[in-house]
Amino acid sequence: MESITKNRQSLDTLRAMVARAYGDHQVPQGDDWATELGFGLYNVAYRIRLRDGAQVVVKIAPPSDVEVLTYERGAMATEVAALRLLRERTTVPVPDVHFSDDSHELCDADYFFMPFIDADNLGPLCDSMPAAERVVYNEAIGQANREINSVVGDGFGPLTGPLQASWRAVFLGMAEDVLRDGQRRSVDLGWDYELVRGLFSAHADCLDEVLEPRLVEWDLWEGNVMVREGKLLGIIDHERALWGDPLIEVLFTGIDLPEFGDPAAFMRGYGQKPLTPGEQQRRRLYSLHVVLVLIIETVYRGHTDPGQYDWARKQLDQLMTMFGHRAEL
Secondary structure, eight states: OOOTTOOOOOHHHHHHHHHHHHOGGGOOOSSOSEEEOSOOSSSEEEEEEOTTSOEEEEEEOOOTTSOOOGGGTTHHHHHHHHHHHHHHHOOOOOOOOOEEEOSOSSSSSOEEEEEOOOSEEHHHHGGGSOHHHHHHHHHHHHHHHHHHHTOBOSSBEETTSOOBSOHHHHHHHHHHHHHHHHHHTTOOOSSOHHHHHHHHHHTGGGGGGOOSOEEEOSOOSGGGEEEETTEEEEEOOOTTOEEEOGGGOGGGGGGTOGGGOOOHHHHHHHTOOOOOHHHHHHHHHHHHHHHHHHHHHHHHTTOOOOHHHHHHHHHHHHHHHHTTOOOOO
């Protein structure tokens, strides 16, 4: 999907980036060594063949003059921190960070290099894949996600800080940020903003059950998984990672909203037991938050295709019904 957040660069700029990361001797020759990878929805990424034939990927953050959602500010620094943390403290397959640059000397944004993963993106494969094979993959994703969530932090909040002692404070802050983002750009939710805002505060007590900050991906779904021959070879796109409640992970969303996909195989691989009443309430708040993000980000990314917006609006209507509200006909 096209997005105004994709910060495309010229071949000359990419050559300068390669030189800074790997040295002048690795700068490619000719003009057929860089290919934009098309499955990203936020950052732009290029597959690059270095002069010695090695293949790497450079990922570039959005342009500095493009307004992004509040939680997306500094997202590339979060991803770099997450990749290093995962490689140090888990066995989950994630790419190494070869080089990162936040100087903005070569372009107007952060960027980093990592190895190219020679595998298929699971997301586009799912619709044509036999159901039994998809189940195997989703169980494996559940296992990997549980290992990620096993990493314990010193507080709740962004990987790059600041941290807080209360998950309730952090999550309510996340919800308020996205609501303010929507109001700032007059995004139509189909529901009154104050009504939605009130749901978070009215049901916030269940958030106090979360006492231990865990490493959370929050965006680990099939589209961020690279596979080959039945194995997970890499998990990509970690810019939304934070210290929080594992139940916020996106593949749990199907518990509330079936159109996000049946979560049974993921939950089985994860080892998730049936949710307690408090966990059910938290999960519903997390579903509400992610659907708001999916609606509001379409305006910030300049989407011209209304598909995501319309779909997410329907999900919001379902959730509001679960919270006891009915849409006006």
